[in-house]
Amino acid sequence: MRDMMPHFDLYQPDSVAAALELTSRLDEQAWILAGGQDSFDWLKNRTRRTAAVVDLGAIDELKGVRESAGGGLEIGALTTLTDIEAHPLIREKFELLARAAGRVASPQIRNAGTLGGNLCQDTRCWYYRHGVDCYRAGGNICYADTPEGQNREHAILGASRCVAVSPSDTATALTALDASVVLRSRAGERIVPISEFLVGPAINIRAMTTLRPGEILTTVRVPAIWSGAMFYFEKVADRAAWDFALVSIAAAFRMDGKRVADARLVAGAVACVPWRLHAAERAVVGRERSEDSAERAASVAVDGARPLNYNHFKIPLTENLVRRAIRDAQGA
């Protein structure tokens, strides 16, 4: 019986204060549930069990998009991906995020899945999801990084014992937009840049975020920096819908006349976190967006990549996506 969820106590608070009261009381026992598109996988497969689930779905203050004082946006963590994709403010200012949200999984999943959940979801490394005793699960081995390991979807950059990759499309876009997240607990509030919120195995091999027990991700803040810039998002996956990225690219360019004044190039699914391609950014800043600068940036984009047995193809794929992002970015 792989479809029946084991018993747990279900809490459905209707305010953040009530939810924090619960998470602080239950501490590490509390499984925080948003849209359930990751959680139900774990629970239904019985790979993980929990004594208590705190369902944030009824908390209206965690939903919706507001303009902040500086011209940026404050997006409630429980806003669904469908709402993000369609929201006029997001489409007007940060179309990159709307496009990334629109490429997540399938329409049904986007209707239920939330921005906060998409950011906090666990890796999709199939060995780890299978419930094996790998590094990430507290063991002492990586099954994917072995001569026979089926590691086509795994990391080419930033691996440290664990070679799992970040599955989130919105995390890639939000990294390019220099977003930050608001984490609330009973002790107060932390505002953490997304580049520090998402962590690789060298920092914490057991978790993909710095969310602490008792904390809830309440808001995603997108600063005005990249508002109305030129954007490019592309996700390459085995099929056109309902799939995780093999490689994705989120790019933002601010122009000064014909030249690029500043750029962000972030690759998804090549490392455990959205991977900023600093060298490629430097290669294009100060130049015009052209075949020539695209070629220059692509040639340095994935320097230092260490492919596994079956994922060499991610290197030319990432280089090509960088080329396309520089050549084809649109907007403003």
Next chain:
Amino acid sequence: MVYDPQNGLPASVGFYQAKPATYGDCPRAMRVTAVDKPDPSSPLGTKGIGEPLLGCAGSALLCAISDALGGHVFNRTPVVADMIINHVAGRPPTHGPLQTNCQ
């Protein structure tokens, strides 16, 4: 379908891992030419459906891929996107020879 031969673990244990094609993966227009054309070599003009087509579809696809790559032949199935990307990028192939169980 993905399988780890060393640990005997099947990876494709859900629809999101087995990945049947969706509407998004089908060509917008498909032309069917085999219907209403009797097979001259069978007494009733009938043709097999199902199993016989698998071989035809496979060879047609492999020929099309070879054609698109200027004559390069992978000489195996399945041909997956990774192999094509590697080939076009001029990188060495990462796929090993097919393994057979001869016991």
